[in-house]
Amino acid sequence: MDRNYIRKTILNRLDSIKGEIIENSLIISSDILNIICEITGETQREVAIYVNRKGEIIDAVIGDYNSAALKEYTERRSKESLSGIRCIHTHPNGHGILSDMDTSALKAIKLDLIVGIGVSDGCPKDAYIAYLAGEGSNYNIIQIGPYSINKLLSINAVELIRGIESDFKEEKNTTVDICSDEERAILVGISGIEDLDELEELLNTAGGIQVCRIAQNRTNIDSAFLIGKGKLEEIKMEIQKREANLVVFDEELSGAQIRNLERELGVRVIDRTQIILDIFAKRARSKEGKLQVELAQLKYMMPRLIGFGVQMSRTGGGIGTRGPGEKKLEIDRRRIRERVRELENEVAEIKKHRDLRRINRAGNIFHVCLVGYTNAGKSTLLNSLSNSEVYVEDQLFATLDPTVKRVCLNSGQEIVISDTVGFIKKLPHELVVAFKSTLEEVTYADLLVHVVDGSNENYEEQIDIVNGVMKDLKADSKPAILAINKLDKIISGSEAYNRDAMLESDVIYISAKNKINLEKLLDRIEYYVNKNSQTLELLVPYNEGSLIAYLHDNGKILHKEYKDNGIYIKGEFDAVASAKVKDYVL
Structure with a gap:
């Protein structure tokens, strides 16, 4: 809490009790209790004092309503001991019962005990005491009262x-935090709380756990922190209360914002783009x-080096890097630029090979491309249509690398169907650029099948x-077909879907x-395959062997017969093939 908002006389009274000695046998003396309760009554703020085992008040602080910041003091003598400090603090709401934030501070700091005193009109009303009990890291919080x-x-x-302390035993060489590798995240957005649903899905997919959501509706973005100072204080309190070790923002952060937020919050801060890149x-x-x-990761990292304090894997060395010349940040930038150029060249080379394969494939087979929002069921559909086993999982971006499979239609014609990476709201620019060559696959397709998760209430937005x-x-x-998937999950609203289907022939409901x-x-796919085809009867000379092969590859041969003056062919051909054989039409 900013001390400038509190009258100087009150601050002086608070400062005056620092160093005071409370009799050893007392948790708090009546004189000190009266002072902190009077200050709470005047300011409607919490007041907390920290007392060591000698009875000395080592600090006294004042905070916001129901949120006095509990500092990490310790006079611990050994790993088997508690901190040697007790905290007594007031609650201006009149109730001394301890909050989750109070008990999480007790656990984090390993206080001897923590006391909450309910204050009303400047007078103490009741008190609760909490302390730790148990063995090793599996201790419990015991709360007793009211007194x-x-x-x-x-x-x-x-x-x-x-x-x-005799009941509190901490085994030697045990890890205090048995879940130290667990990512306990607070999600932060600058719109509605419900808008963080997808960010939670991304977090779960990345292996993290949401412990809290905080949202702030604001149009003027803070250049230093993205959010306002008040909301920043709220996040601080939730970090302590929820024992969070990660804060995830639903908006893209600059390097400076990441640095500022981590400095203020004391935990790691990432944004939506970093989670998607991680997945x-x-x-x-x-x-x-x-x-x-x-x-994509390097392009994202490059402008944010100053925020991350990035360290590359190689250490400086060799001609031009020895001595006080190039600073480390510039070395990192230079190395990233070099690596980006290498990667771009490698991706361009792979794109050339794919283009050649695409040209070879385009001349002889109809290409269908599955597109859609992530987790809509594209890979499941590809498996069902092609009887293959593409990796499928009920989570975002379960498959990343595009897959192409051959599928035989009811008429016997073969087509190829390719799966693509799923799309998502606020798809990071770095990913769109890096995956441009892969995403361009849709531009070469003859038909798109847009797969939609019909069970998702936000399907229209998707x-x-x-x-x-x-x-x-x-x-x-x-041309595109809208395939509304997960029909088996659609319970309410199915009648509306059916009405849509009657009005639009290219909407098909599937599971x-x-x-x-x-x-x-x-x-319906076969309709598009044959949409621009026409049935022709041809007589092709025997010396046009290459044309016969072309017709096999680019049309549907219904009948073929060898005659004296050439080969009789009856078949279905598209406009391009028809124009190529117009001289041989009977």
């Missing part, structure tokens, strides 16, 4: 603390996927997001998992 003020003043502090790094399996993820990405890739003019209506989907 009358007279009873609190009669408790023998020396005997109470001696009994608490992509875990999911990438192919060489190209790994290169693209590394490229459709708009995917359509926006298609527009950015200049693929929005391509990829249970293979419901997949025949209808294949029939």
Whole structure:
């Protein structure tokens, strides 16, 4: 709490009790109790004092309503001991019962004990005491009370603390935090709390656990912290209360903002983009996927080096790096730029090979591309249509590397269907750029199948997001089928879906998992395969062998017969093939 908001006389009264000695047998003296309760009554703020085992008041602080900051003091003599400090603090709401924040401070600092005193109109009303009990790191918090003020003043502090410490045994060489590797995260946004649902899904996919959500609706973004100072204080309190070790922002942060937030909050701070990059790094399996993820990470990192304090894996050395010349930050930047160039060259080379494969494939087979929001069921649909085993999991970005499978239609025609990386709200720019060559696959497709999670209440917003990405890739003019997936999960609202289906022939309701209506989907795909085809009867000379091969690759041969003056062919061909054989049409 900023001391400038409190009258100087009050601060002086608070400072005057520092160094005072409380009789050893007392938890708190009546004189000191009256002073902190009077200050609480005047300011409606919590007051906390810290007392060591000699009875000396080593500090006194004042905080916001119900949120006096509890500092980490310790006079611990050994690992088997408590901190040697007790905290007595006031609650201006009139109730002394201890909050989650109070007990988490007790646990974190290993206080001898913590006392909460309810204050009303400047007078103490009741008191509660909490302390630790147990063995090793598996200790419990014991809270006792309420006590009358007279009873609190009669408790023998020396005997109470001696009994608490004898019950509190901490084994040597044990890890205090048995879940030290667990990412306990507070999610922060600058819109509604419900808008953080997707960020929680991303966090879960990355292996973290949400312990709290905080949102602040604001139009003017703070350049230093993104959020306001009041909300920053709220996050601080929740970190202590929830024992959080990570704060995740739903907006992209600058390097300076990350540095400022970590300095103020004392825990690691990341943004939405970093979580998505982390998930992509875990999911990438192919060489190209790994290169693209590394490229995206470096491009994200480059402008934020000053915020991260990034250290590259290599140490400075060699000609031009010895001595006081180039500073480490500039060395890091230079190395990142060099690596980015290397990665871009490697990705460009892989793109050349893919383009060649695409050209070879494009000449002879119809290409369908599955697009959609992440976790909509694209990979499950691909598995069901092709009887393959593409990796499937009910989490965001379960598959990252695109997969191409051959599928046989009911007519016997073969097509290829490719899966793509799922889209998401606020897809990081670095990922769009790094995966541009992969995402461009949709621009070469003959037909798009837009897979939608019909069980998601935000399915309309997800459709708009995917359509926006298609527009950015200049693929929005391509013919498309809207496949509303997870029909088995759609319970309420199914009638509305059916009405939509009657009005729009290219909306098909399916269950990829249970293979419901997949025949209808294949029939609709086949319609597009044959949409621009026409049935022709041809007589092709025997010396046009290459043309015969072309017709096999680019059409559907219904009948072929060898005659004296050439080969008779009846088949279905698209406009391009029809124009190529117009001279041989009967």
